[in-house]
Amino acid sequence: ETGVTQSPTHLIKTRGQQVTLRCSSQSGHNTVSWYQQALGQGPQFIFQYYREEENGRGNFPPRFSGLQFPNYSSELNVNALELDDSALYLCASSLREGPTPTLHFGNGTRLTVT
Amino acid sequence: LAKTTQPISMDSYEGQEVNITCSHNNIATNDYITWYQQFPSQGPRFIIQGYKTKVTNEVASLFIPADRKSSTLSLPRVSLSDTAVYYCLGGGGDKIIFGKGTRLHILP
Numbered sequence: 001e002t003g004v005t006q007s008p009t010h011l012i013k014t015r016g017q018q019v020t021l022r023c024s025s026q027s028g029h030n031t032v033s034w035y036q037q038a039l040g041q042g043p044q045f046i047f048q049y050y051r052e053e054e055n056g057r058g059n060f061p062p063r064f065s066g067l068q069f070p071n072y073s074s075e076l077n078v079n080a081l082e083l084d085d086s087a088l089y090l091c092a093s094s095l096r097e098g099p100t101p102t103l104h105f106g107n108g109t110r111l112t113v114t
Numbered sequence: 115l116a117k118t119t120q121p122i123s124m125d126s127y128e129g130q131e132v133n134i135t136c137s138h139n140n141i142a143t144n145d146y147i148t149w150y151q152q153f154p155s156q157g158p159r160f161i162i163q164g165y166k167t168k169v170t171n172e173v174a175s176l177f178i179p180a181d182r183k184s185s186t187l188s189l190p191r192v193s194l195s196d197t198a199v200y201y202c203l204g205g206g207g208d209k210i211i212f213g214k215g216t217r218l219h220i221l222p
Contacts, residue, residue: 004157033210042201042212043158056210090157100146100205105157 002027004093006106013113018079021109023091025072031101032074034066035090037108043090049074050096078111086113118202123217132189132196134216138204139183145205147178147185152199152215161200162187192220 005024013019025032031050035043045058049068063079072093078085088108094101119137126132138147146165150158162169164176164185175188189196201215 035212042199042214044212045210048210088155092157098146099142099144100148100163100203102148102160102163103150103158103210105159107156110155 004091004104004106006089006091006109008109009107010110011112013081013111015081015083015113017081018077019081019111021076021078021089021091021111023074023076023093023106025074025093026104029093029095029104030072031094031096032068032072033092033094033103034074034076035092036060036085037088037090039087046076081113083113086111117211118204118213120200120202120213120216122214123219125219125221126192127221128193129191132192132218132220134187134189134200134202134218135184136187136202136204137184138202141182141204147176147182148203149174149176149185149187150201150203150212152201158201158212192218194220194222196220 004026007022033048034046037043046060047054048056052068065077067075088110090108092103092105094103146163148163149161151161152158162174162176164178166178169176177186197220199215199217201212
C-alpha cells in the first residue's frame with residue numbers, strides 16, 4: 001500500500017506567476033483535500049474533491065483551483081501568486097465513508113514566493 | 115462546524131503520562147473526534163479517533179465525556195520523540211477545521 005505522495009517537495013516562484021502542485025492519493029482512497037499551512041499555524045482547509053468534483057471549500061479566493069483525476073490523483077493550481085501564498089501545501093486523501101473519515105497526509109510542498 | 119480549543123503549548127518530562135484536553139462545544143451529533151500529530155516539515159499523522167467514552171490503541175488513549183463537548187488525548191510514558199504539535203478535530207465531512215494545535219515539548 002503506497003501512501004500519499006506530493007511533488008515537488010520545494011518550489012520557488014515569483015509574485016504574479018502561476019504554480020501547479022501535484023498529489024498522488026493513497027491506494028483505494030476516493031477523496032482528496034488540500035491545505036495551506038503557514039509557519040506556526042495549523043493547516044487551513046482550501047478545498048476537497050470527491051469523484052472529480054469540488055464538494056467543499058474553505059475561505060480561499062478563486063485563484064486557488066484544483067482538479068481530481070479518474071485515478072484519484074489531484075492538482076492544486078494557484079494563479080497570480082502573492083507573497084502571502086508562501087506556505088507548506090498539504091494534500092490528504094481519505095475514503096469517503098462515515099461522517100468523519102481519517103485523513104492520510106503527504107509531507108507537503110514548500111512554496112516560497114519572492 | 116465544530117471549532118476546537120486547545121492549550122497552545124505544554125511541557126513534560128520523559129516517562130511521564132501527558133494529557134491534552136480539547137474543547138469542541140458545538141460538535142455535530144454524528145461527528146467523531148480525531149487527533150493528529152505533526153512533526154516539523156511533515157504532514158499530520160492520524161493518532162486516534164473516537165465517538166464517546168474511551169478508545170485505546172497502541173500509542174494513545176482518548177477519553178470523551180458523555181456530553182462530548184471535550185476530549186482528552188492521553189499519551190502514556192512519553193519520550194523525546196513525542197515532541198510535536200497535536201491537533202484535535204471535531205468532525206470532518208466537506209469542510210475540515212484544524213485549530214492551532216498544542217505544541218508538546220518533552221524534556222529529558
